[in-house]
Amino acid sequence: MDKEQIGIPKLRFPGFTGAWEQRRLGDYLSIPTKEPITDINELKLMTLKLNLEGITLSANRETLKLGATKYYKRHEGQLLYGKQNFFHGSIALIPKEAEGYATSGDVPALDISNVNSKYLVDYISRPSYFKAKEALATGTGSKRIHEKTLLNFKIAVPSLEEQNAISDFITNYTNLIALHQRKLEHLKQQKNGLLQKMFPKNGESVPDVRFPGFTDPWEQRKLGDQMYIKARIGWQALKKDEYMETGDFYLITGTDIDESRHIVDLSRCFYVSEERYDMDKKIQLQNGDIIVTKDGTIGKVAMVTDLDKPATLNSHLFVLRDLSGHLDKYFLLTILSSDIFKSFVESTKTGSTLTGLPQKTIVKFKFQIPSIQEQRKISTLFKSVDSLIALYQRKLEHLELLKKGLLQQMFV
CATH class of the missing domain: 1.10.287.1120 (Bipartite methylase S protein)
Known part of the structure; x- marks a missing residue:
């Protein structure tokens, strides 16, 4: 094994003082003998998540055919990775429950020895590690990291x-x-x-x-009943280069919606000039307004809160403001962020090529209060x-x- 001392980490457990050594992954990983699947009844497919949470198992052999694509048995404790997805962190150890499952040759498995296997996976799963290896990928179309290339990658080992x-x-x-x-x-x-x-x-x-x-029984209401619903008419010639990093007038877009809390994250917002803000008073926002995305990712919902500066909308959002005085703002937000509204949005797409949520459609949404x-x-x-x-x-x-x-x- 090649040994080269390369320093120490910034953060270390007490009692450890020696310098770490630089090695090759090939010092700890080896290519096993391939075990091709020849009987469709033996095939249990293993897929790899891309978010480092591990392996998803699925037995869907009904949709697979043994032919041009070859599948190979994998075993507990092996390192599994995606040749194309390596750069996205598609790396995991095969758990006990996946013993005997199979992957194609594009998701190879390697035997591990002479190292703590979890340490090795944690080391090479870091984005700073695998992103630095993209230049070593091969192929004219889809770039891949083949096993022999992977074995030459460096790793620091204590x-x-x-x-x-x-x-x-x-x-x-x-x-x-x-x-x-x-x-x-x-x-x-x-x-x-x-x-x-x-x-x-x-x-x-x-x-x-x-x-x-x-x-008392609840009453049915349409969203268009006594509801202020406005949107920017097109871009009104607003250009991307007019989005300012700082300013006195917020420009709120769908990407500024925090979907987990259904609020507008003002720290994400761009700004526009005062002239742009004044161009359309109908979409100038107030605290308590509810906004809904009508294009792109349709149906994202948030309440406007904690405005410390004037704010306006971009062209992909509705602003909703109750005019009846009989509708609690947070109650409306709860309705619009629930499956009740999501089902309505999905139903508008059925049998159509709808790519947006027009005003003539959203006003028809019925709910009970x-x-x-x-x-x-x-x-x-x-x-x-x-x-x-x-x-x-x-x-x-x-x-x-x-x-x-x-x-x-x-x-x-």
């Missing part, structure tokens, strides 16, 4: 004891992130359950669950749930950023 310590720490940290992810998903499921129980089903006028003291007092009770409940979801979302994002920073400092 003692086995330090490898184990790093691997254990990262595993525990990853498990902590997964725990927060499960809590977040559980909260979202609870919210969906509440939405199903606290809003009437199709054809009914009362929900399954209500606050005490409310018994109770009294304003009951709406406010419901809004208060969902505000609390949404705040809790946002809290866990921020915790999760913080943990993921912290992990990314730790990985940068714990490896050479």
Whole structure:
């Protein structure tokens, strides 16, 4: 094995002092004997996620044919990677439950020895590592990293004891992130359950669950009834080079919507000149307005809050503002961010080539409302749930950023 001392990491566990060594991946990885699948009944397909969360197993042999594409058996503990997707972090260890599953030759497996396998995968899974290897890919069309090329990649390696310590720490940290992810998903499921129980089903006028003291049936309403609905008419000659990095007038676009909290993230916004802001008073925004994307990713919804400067819309959004005085703003936001509105949006696409949500369509959206007092009770409940979801979302994002920073400092 080639050995070359290359320094020490910025962040290190107590008790470890020696310099790390530079090696080749080929010192720890080897190409196994291929085991081609010859019987379709033996074929269980293994696909690899691109987000470093591991492997997804799927047995869909009914749609596969053994022929030009050859499939090979893979075994527990092998390193699996995508030749084309290596640059996106398509790397994982094969778990016990995937023993005997198969992949094509474009997703090869390599045997691992003489190294902590989780340490090795954590090392080469870092974006700063695999992105630096793109220039080594081959092919005139789809660029690929073949096994023999991969084996020549460099890797920095400490003692086995330090490898184990790093691997254990990262595993525990990853498990902590997964725990927060499960809590977040559980909260979202609870919210969906509440939405199903606290809003009437199709054809009914009362929900399954209500606050005490409310018994009146809900009333049906169309979104176009006493609702201010406006959008920018085309671009009005607004050009990309007029989007300013700083300024006094926000230009809010669909990409500024924080979908997890259904708010506008003002830190993402561009700005426009005062002349552009004044051009169309109908789309000048107020706190409490609700915006809905009508082109591109249709149906993203957010409430405008915490405006500290005047704001206007780009051409892909509606602004909605209740004019009746009988509709709570957060209740409307809850309706529009629920599956009730999503189902409506999807139904408008059925059997058509619709690529947008025109005003003549959105005004037809029907939903049911109770009294304003009951709406406010419901809004208060969902505000609390949404705040809790946002809290866990921020915790999760913080943990993921912290992990990314730790990985940068714990490896050479």
